[in-house]
Amino acid sequence: MAAGDRERAGGGRSGGGKAVPPQRWYIGSCGDPLTNFWPASLVRFRQFAGQGPSRDLLADQAVRRLRLPAPLIEVNPRPPAPQVVFVPTWLWVDPGSWVERSATASAGGLTISATATPATVVWSMGDGQQVTCHGPGTRWRSGMDPSLRSPSCGHTYTAAPPSGTYPVRATVTWQISWSGGGESGTRPALTTTAQAQLRVVQAGALNSSGTG
Numbered sequence: 294m295a296a297g298d299r300e301r302a303g304g305g306r307s308g309g310g311k312a313v314p315p316q317r318w319y320i321g322s323c324g325d326p327l328t329n330f331w332p333a334s335l336v337r338f339r340q341f342a343g344q345g346p347s348r349d350l351l352a353d354q355a356v357r358r359l360r361l362p363a364p365l366i367e368v369n370p371r372p373p374a375p376q377v378v379f380v381p382t383w384l385w386v387d388p389g390s391w392v393e394r395s396a397t398a399s400a401g402g403l404t405i406s407a408t409a410t411p412a413t414v415v416w417s418m419g420d421g422q423q424v425t426c427h428g429p430g431t432r433w434r435s436g437m438d439p440s441l442r443s444p445s446c447g448h449t450y451t452a453a454p455p456s457g458t459y460p461v462r463a464t465v466t467w468q469i470s471w472s473g474g475g476e477s478g479t480r481p482a483l484t485t486t487a488q489a490q491l492r493v494v495q496a497g498a499l500n501s502s503g504t505g
Contacts, residue, residue: 346400352471355407356480358396363487364414364463365390369433375492378450382491383443384416385430386463394467405473409483413466416448419459419491424448450493458490 365387368376376382394409416424430446433439442449450459469480 351398351405354398355396355405359409361485362390363485364465366489375494378495381442381449383433384446391429403474407471409467412468415464417462418448453493453495458492462488
């Protein structure tokens with residue numbers, strides 16, 4: 294803050310009288326009151342007595358700062374191989390997009406942390422069916438029996454689409470909590486979504502011929 298700005302701020306404070314604890318004087322502007330960056334072109338000083346930003350305000354700010362990734366859809370059979378009618382499709386979310394995220398907001402000596410934890414993923418399979426999985430799902434690995442169902446998250450198509458592909462959507466629900474200043478709480482859940490196209494085909498007929 295420039296010397297002239299400090300003088301104007303000090304004058305406003307002295308003109309407003311003494312703040313009675315736990316109140317204190319704050320300097321506000323038309324910018325973000327929760328950051329320490331005050332562009333000179335935006336500064337409009339005013340003085341007010343108060344107890345500073347509330348925990349709820351900082352919790353909301355911390356939640357807005359969360360950067361939640363969209364789920365990375367994984368399936369087996371792995372595209373471009375098609376899914377086959379009546380053969381189990383394994384579903385899972387890549388572990389890199391299924392991790393806890395956190396962010397903080399601070400003001401007036403108080404810091405609040407918000408945490409987002411992935412809880413469930415709902416798969417809309419394109420054939421009118423939905424699958425809810427309480428976790429990222431089990432990754433299919435080479436050497437596993439592809440005819441077996443996933444132990445945690447999967448779907449079996451019973452018909453091939455006329456278009457040849459089904460649109461698949463995965464929606465992850467994140468549970469939101471916050472803590473700081475000796476208190477804690479929750480906020481409404483958030484969701485992130487990703488989509489993919491899966492080619493689904495009928496199993497080929499087994500033809501045999503003989504001579505006799």
